[in-house]
Structure formats: structure tokens, C-alpha cells
Amino acid sequence: MNELSANILFVLTASAYVAASAIFLRFLVRGKGDVGKLGPRLIALGALLHAAHIVVASLVLKVCPVEGIHFPMSVASMMMCVAYVFARKRLRVEVAGAFIAPLALTSLMASRFVGGGAEPGEGIKSFILPFHVTLNLFGVALFGLAFSAATLYLVQERFVKSKNIDGMSRRLPPLDALDRAEHRFLLAGFPLLTIGIITGTVWAKRVEAGATSDILRAAFGYVTWLVIAGVLFLRAAAGWRGRRAAYGTIAGFGFAVLVLVLYLVRKDTPHAVAVQPTSTDVRAPSAPILSRTVVP
Amino acid sequence: MVVIGVSHKTAPVDVRERFAAGAEILPELLARLTARPELEEAMFLSTCNRVEILGLAKPGRSLEDAKQAASRAIREALREQIGASSIDDLSDWLYEKSGDEAVRHIFRVAASLDSMVLGEPQILGQVKDAYDAAVAAGALRSHLARCVHRAFTVAKRVRNETQLGAGIVSISSVAVDLAKRIFGDLATSTVLLVGAGEMAEQAAKSLGKSAKSIRVCNRSFERAATLAAAFGGTAAPLDQLEAELVISDVVVASTSSKTFVITRDLVKRVMKQRKGKTLFLIDIAVPRNIEPDVHKLDNVYVYNVDDLEAEVAQNMKARHGEVALAETIVEAELSEWAAWARGLNVNPTVVALRAKTRGVLVAELERSLGGRLKHLTEGDRAALTQMIESATNKLLHAPTTRLKHAASSSDAGDLVHAVHHLFDLPALAEASDERDRDSRTVKTTSEAVPALEGDASNDRLPH
Numbered sequence: 001m002n003e004l005s006a007n008i009l010f011v012l013t014a015s016a017y018v019a020a021s022a023i024f025l026r027f028l029v030r031g032k033g034d035v036g037k038l039g040p041r042l043i044a045l046g047a048l049l050h051a052a053h054i055v056v057a058s059l060v061l062k063v064c065p066v067e068g069i070h071f072p073m074s075v076a077s078m079m080m081c082v083a084y085v086f087a088r089k090r091l092r093v094e095v096a097g098a099f100i101a102p103l104a105l106t107s108l109m110a111s112r113f114v115g116g117g118a119e120p121g122e123g124i125k126s127f128i129l130p131f132h133v134t135l136n137l138f139g140v141a142l143f144g145l146a147f148s149a150a151t152l153y154l155v156q157e158r159f160v161k162s163k164n165i166d167g168m169s170r171r172l173p174p175l176d177a178l179d180r181a182e183h184r185f186l187l188a189g190f191p192l193l194t195i196g197i198i199t200g201t202v203w204a205k206r207v208e209a210g211a212t213s214d215i216l217r218a219a220f221g222y223v224t225w226l227v228i229a230g231v232l233f234l235r236a237a238a239g240w241r242g243r244r245a246a247y248g249t250i251a252g253f254g255f256a257v258l259v260l261v262l263y264l265v266r267k268d269t270p271h272a273v274a275v276q277p278t279s280t281d282v283r284a285p286s287a288p289i290l291s292r293t294v295v296p
Numbered sequence: 297m298v299v300i301g302v303s304h305k306t307a308p309v310d311v312r313e314r315f316a317a318g319a320e321i322l323p324e325l326l327a328r329l330t331a332r333p334e335l336e337e338a339m340f341l342s343t344c345n346r347v348e349i350l351g352l353a354k355p356g357r358s359l360e361d362a363k364q365a366a367s368r369a370i371r372e373a374l375r376e377q378i379g380a381s382s383i384d385d386l387s388d389w390l391y392e393k394s395g396d397e398a399v400r401h402i403f404r405v406a407a408s409l410d411s412m413v414l415g416e417p418q419i420l421g422q423v424k425d426a427y428d429a430a431v432a433a434g435a436l437r438s439h440l441a442r443c444v445h446r447a448f449t450v451a452k453r454v455r456n457e458t459q460l461g462a463g464i465v466s467i468s469s470v471a472v473d474l475a476k477r478i479f480g481d482l483a484t485s486t487v488l489l490v491g492a493g494e495m496a497e498q499a500a501k502s503l504g505k506s507a508k509s510i511r512v513c514n515r516s517f518e519r520a521a522t523l524a525a526a527f528g529g530t531a532a533p534l535d536q537l538e539a540e541l542v543i544s545d546v547v548v549a550s551t552s553s554k555t556f557v558i559t560r561d562l563v564k565r566v567m568k569q570r571k572g573k574t575l576f577l578i579d580i581a582v583p584r585n586i587e588p589d590v591h592k593l594d595n596v597y598v599y600n601v602d603d604l605e606a607e608v609a610q611n612m613k614a615r616h617g618e619v620a621l622a623e624t625i626v627e628a629e630l631s632e633w634a635a636w637a638r639g640l641n642v643n644p645t646v647v648a649l650r651a652k653t654r655g656v657l658v659a660e661l662e663r664s665l666g667g668r669l670k671h672l673t674e675g676d677r678a679a680l681t682q683m684i685e686s687a688t689n690k691l692l693h694a695p696t697t698r699l700k701h702a703a704s705s706s707d708a709g710d711l712v713h714a715v716h717h718l719f720d721l722p723a724l725a726e727a728s729d730e731r732d733r734d735s736r737t738v739k740t741t742s743e744a745v746p747a748l749e750g751d752a753s754n755d756r757l758p759h
Contacts, residue, residue: 092480160477160478160597161591161597163599163603165474165477169477170477173480174476174477174478174479174480175477175478175479175574176478176479176480176574177480179574235572238571238572239567239568239570239571239572239573240572241571241572241573241574241595242572242574242594242595243594243595244594
């Protein structure tokens with residue numbers, strides 16, 4: 001198990017996501033290709049390679065992927081792909097792969113190339129942390145799927161409203177299926193996010209987190225929860241479906257991504273451990289590897 | 297013959313609905329049309345996709361004059377129909393065809409070649425209804441009636457000899473496809489039919505297979521109940537429309553109401569009760585039943601007949617080969633019709649020529665039989681009468697044949713005039729009256745009229 005294996009897995013994962021993205025894009029724009037089988041299979045393959053890459057890279061770096069903050073976006077996108085593979089047929093959202101594959105690719109790249117990287121210091125590690133991170137990542141993965149369904153809903157809704165029902169509209173899932181899928185993904189992700197928020201609050205109190213970036217992340221976390229809660233509540237109570245719910249879902253996912261990005265670009269804080277580049281880096285094939293050094 | 301109207305090809309539904317006329321006002325409309333001195337016969341056809349008047353010009357000084365007078369009369373009738381002070385601003389929407397073009401048009405319309413959904417079967421029934429209404433009103437009597445009836449035969453040929461009607465996508469089934477674009481599987485959707493006419497029945501046939509349940513809401517509860525029972529659905533009177541909309545997902549409106557049955561305010565109230573659940577409304581009525589602004593509401597989608605055209609375009613591409621075959625049939629029928637119709641124009645001349653020749657010979661024979669041939673027996677007299685008959689036939693065989701051959705050529709008119717002049721036959725207007733008497737054998741319904749059977753002349757239209 002070395003950095004070369006991690007790099008090979010990284011390249012293979014990225015290739016699978018690129019191929020899936022191309023197939024979905026070709027289908028959407030030109031109406032050609034088989035998105036019923038090949039596209040989802042490539043995403044499934046990508047998720048498998050992605051999981052292998054995370055395991056190998058975390059072993060090489062000696063970082064727990066769900067405890068640290070090294071892989072959050074990467075893990076979330078991998079989970080999103082897995083959830084898509086299992087839910088796509090039941091919810092009739094195969095074409096959502098057109099968003100899932102590029103999103104997964106972007107997350108994979110961002111987690112590798114963006115940010116200085118920092119890991120939590122030994123003093124702040126707690127049994128709550130992996131629990132908190134895992135739940136949040138599952139939640140974000142499901143919100144990613146809800147986001148994809150919501151975006152496709154808005155596109156399809158625009159076609160149907162403008163009565164432009166030929167062409168691309170034929171290749172998109174039915175409006176109601178997209179709305180239903182978006183709602184179910186939100187419903188599935190919301191309890192995970194809720195527990196994630198609670199555990200995060202407990203954890204933050206325990207380690208007395210108080211840095212500006214910590215507060216900002218927490219604030220965006222609460223906003224994400226509020227937005228998603230609002231979307232679900234208004235849908236149930238006031239009939240906020242369709243376009244309004246789609247906009248709310250997109251906003252909620254946007255805040256969730258913001259939290260992840262803040263983790264990703266996290267600089268040194270009293271609770272963080274910097275990840276310094278050394279001779280062989282699994283995060284960048286041509287760059288030296290990272291080794292973990294506790295920030296003084 | 298002149299036809300003027302608007303169709304889905306020339307005018308949007310908001311224009312077409314201004315011209316539309318329900319069955320209840322057709323007798324009055326037809327009476328007004330036939331009261332016009334410029335029109336000999338008329339028929340008013342009003343469907344979802346077209347409103348048009350077919351008129352047969354009264355013979356005038358010239359064919360062109362008669363045609364123009366008929367055109368003006370039909371335009372005036374259409375102006376009255378929309379209650380406008382002038383029809384000029386609507387001229388862009390109108391099409392006008394005359395002569396063979398008009399005949400081709402009615403053949404194509406009946407054969408569903410001019411329909412939004414090619415090959416759809418409803419149009420033939422609608423043309424037959426218009427025919428029956430016109431015959432009942434005394435507006436169709438001879439030539440135009442035959443032409444329309446001939447169109448039925450053309451439609452049947454197209455249906456039997458091409459695949460144009462096979463696996464046909466009707467407006468209703470196109471609407472179902474569109475509903476599936478919104479709801480996916482209709483197995484969980486409730487379909488509400490507002491109106492219980494033929495279109496509603498078609499919609500029920502298309503939707504019955506895939507929808508969870510069908511509900512029928514109609515002004516006449518009895519009709520709603522009959523239709524609902526036929527498709528295992530539930531009926532409701534029209535005053536329960538709001539409650540029905542709340543529990544339905546797909547609504548197909550096809551009433552003959554002149555005003556909006558489903559308004560924006562109504563749907564706004566309904567959507568509150570539905571908690572924003574998607575509502576898809578298909579308005580296949582002309583005039584429209586659903587206020588267009590309803591489409592602006594969130595999660596509400598309204599499509600009218602014109603909006604279904606994109607779906608239909610796909611259908612047309614697939615039927616291109618069958619369309620070409622059907623057009624060939626129409627052209628062949630048109631040629632036969634034109635030859636027959638032109639032959640009909642020389643018939644009065646042939647009849648007049650025979651009458652004159654026979655009259656002269658019989659008169660001469662009578663005079664001789666009263667004088668020098670007084671001594672002849674009854675048998676000899678009969679033989680002489682038979683001889684006169686044979687002589688008339690032999691003498692006129694060549695001119696009759698040549699006149700009929702020339703009937704389909706452009707110089708037929710000159711030849712007819714020459715014969716009239718040379719043999720001092722009655723004037724052409726009188727001959728035209730003769731033609732009408734010959735062909736005035738129209739039965740009272742579209743089902744009852746055999747094409748050109750019982751024609752006084754021997755010039756039957758070939759089948």
C-alpha cells in the first residue's frame with residue numbers, strides 16, 4: 001500500500017467520473033447514448049474506485065477519513081454516488097447522473113488540489129467526531145442528490161412552462177418524479193444533518209472552539225439546517241412544492257457545500273494540525289507527499 | 297366552389313375560437329348563408345382545429361364573377377360570426393381556396409391529411425356532422441353535397457389503403473404522453489374529464505388504461521354518468537367542479553362552453569387546497585375552456601390544442617411515407633371528380649342537342665304519318681318510330697362522345713358555345729338549371745347518400 005497505488009486509484013476514479021460526465025452530457029445535449037445502463041455503471045465504478053482511493057490515501061497519510069477533515073468533500077461525493085446508484089431506478093432519476101458525475105469529479109479534484117489542509121489536533125479528538133463527520137457527510141451526500149434533482153426539476157419545469165416540450169425535455173425525468181426524488185433525498189438527509197448539527201454543537205462546546213472560522217462554519221451549518229428544515233416544513237404546511245422547494249433545496253445544498261469548503265481551506269487554528277508537504281504526496285501526483293505535523 | 301376559413305395552420309386558438317360555432321347555432325347560421333343570393337349551397341365546419349365555410353357560387357355572368365361574389369358572401373358571413381365591424385384585420389388568418397383547390401382541400405380535410413394529428417379518425421365524423429346539419433337545414437342540395445360526400449369516400453379509401461390511421465396518436469393520446477412528461481406514471485394520477493362529448497370519450501379511452509381513476513364532470517349529469525359508467529369512473533355535476541379539481545391531477549377540458557369554465561381564481565383556490573400539488577390541465581376545446589392565465593400559477597400547467605403541435609410534429613415525421621400515399625389517392629380522386637364535374641357541365645348541352653334533333657325528326661314523322669303515309673299499319677308506324685330513335689342515336693353519337701371527351705379540356709366552354717350557337721339550343725343558364733335538376737338527388741344524412749347513385753345522367757362518378 002503506497003502512494004503510487006493511491007495515485008493510480010485517483011486517476012482511475014477521475015477517469016470514470018469524466019467518462020460518465022461525457023456520456024450524460026452527450027445524452028442530454030444530443031440525445032445519444034445509453035444513460036440507462038452505461039452512465040450509472042460508470043458512476044458505480046467511479047464510486048468503487050473512489051472508496052478504494054480514500055481508503056488507500058488515508059492509510060498512506062495515516063488519517064481517518066471520517067475523523068479528519070482531509071477528505072470531507074471527497075467522502076461526501078463518493079457517498080453521493082453510492083446513494084445515486086441505489087436510488088436512481090426507484091426514483092426514476094437516472095439522468096441526475098449528469099450532475100452527480102461532474103459534482104463527484106469536482107469534489108475529488110477540490111479535495112486534492114484546493115486548500116492547505118489541516119487535521120484536528122490530538123487534544124480535540126473525541127469519539128463524537130467521527131460520528132459527527134460521518135452523519136454530516138451522509139447528509140451532504142443526500143443533499144447533493146436532492147440538489148441534482150432540484151436543478152433538473154427547474155430545467156424541466158422551464159421547458160414545460162415555456163411549452164418547449166420537444167428535444168431535451170424528452171430526455172429529462174418527469175417533473176413529479178424529480179420533485180418527489182428531491183423531497184425524499186431531503187427527508188433522508190435531514191435527520192442525519194440534525195444529529196450531525198447536535199453532535200457538532202456538543203463537540204464544539206467540549207473543545208471550546210471559538211476561532212472565527214469555527215464560528216463561521218458552525219453558523220453556516222445552522223443556516224443549512226434551517227434552510228432545509230424550512231423547505232421541508234413549508235412543503236408540508238404551506239404546499240411549497242416544485243419551483244420554490246427546488247430553489248430552497250439548491251440554497252440549502254449551497255450552504256452545506258460552503259461548510260465543506262470552509263473545512264477544506266481551513267488554515268491553522270488552535271485545534272488543527274497542519275499537513276505539510278514532504279517528498280512523496282498522494283494528494284498531488286507530481287508534488288511531494290504530505291506528512292502530518294502538529295501545529296505548535 | 298369556394299372554401300374560406302381558419303385552421304391550426306393559419307391561426308392560433310385564440311383567433312379560431314372567435315369563429316367557432318356550436319351545433320346549436322348551426323341551423324341559424326346555415327339559414328343565413330343560404331339566404332344570400334350569391335350562394336347556391338353552403339356548409340359550416342367547426343372543429344378544434346378549423347372553422348370554415350364551403351360555398352357553391354350561384355351561376356353568374358361568368359365563373360369568375362360568381363366565385364368572387366361567393367367569396368365576398370362567405371367573408372361577410374364570417375365577419376358576422378365574430379361580430380366584427382370589419383374582417384380586414386383578420387384577413388391574415390384566413391385561407392381561401394376555390395375550384396379544384398377547394399375540392400382538394402375538402403378531400404384532404406376529410407381524409408385527415410390537413411389535421412394536426414395526421415390520420416386521426418374524429419375529423420371524418422365532424423365533417424359528416426357538418427354535412428348532416430347542412431342537409432337538414434336545406435343548405436346542401438346538389439353539387440356541393442356530392443363533393444362533400446365524395447370526400448367521405450376519399451377518407452375511407454385513405455383509411456383502407458394506407459397505414460395513416462394505424463396506431464394513430466389522437467389529440468387525447470398526445471395529451472396523455474404530455475401528462476406522462478409531468479407525472480411519469482399515471483397509475484397514481486386521477487384524471488378529471490370536464491365535458492362528456494366525443495373528445496372527452498376519446499380522452500377517457502386513452503387515459504382509462506393508465507390512470508388510477510377517471511372522474512367526469514359535466515353540465516348534464518346524466519351524460520357524465522353515462523360516460524363515467526362506460527369507463528368505470530365517477531360522475532359529478534359541473535357545480536362540483538372545484539371539489540373535483542382538488543382531488544384530480546390531470547384535467548381534460550372539452551366542453552362546448554363559450555366562456556371559460558376553469559378560471560384563474562378557481563384554480564388559485566384549488567391549489568391552496570391541494571397544497572401546491574402539481575395540476576396539469578389540457579384544454580382541447582375551441583373556444584377554450586380554461587383561462588390562459590391559469591398557466592402562470594405555480595405548479596399548474598395548461599396546454600391547449602395548439603400547444604400539442606410539437607408532440608404531433610414527431611408523429612408527422614413518422615408518417616411521411618403514408619402521407620405521400622394518401623396524397624396520391626386524393627389526387628387520383630380529385631382528377632376523377634374534376635372530369636366528372638366537367639362532364640356534368642356538357643350534359644345539358646348533350647341533352648338539349650338530343651332533344652332538339654329528336655324533336656325535329658319526330659315532328660317531321662308525325663306530319664308524314666298524318667299525310668302521305670296515312671295508310672301505314674300500326675306495326676309500320678312503330679318501326680318508323682324505332683328508326684327515328686336509332687337515327688338520332690347514330691347521328692349524335694360522334695358529337696356526344698367528342699363533347700364528353702372535350703369536357704375535361706380547357707376549350708370545352710368554346711365547344712359548348714359553338715354547339716349551342718350552331719344548333720340554336722337554349723341559353724346556357726337554362727342548361728345549368730337542367731344540370732341541377734339532374735343532380736338534385738341528395739339524401740338527408742351522410743350515411744344515406746350513395747355516391748352519385750340515382751343520377752339522371754349516365755355520367756356516374758367512377759369508384
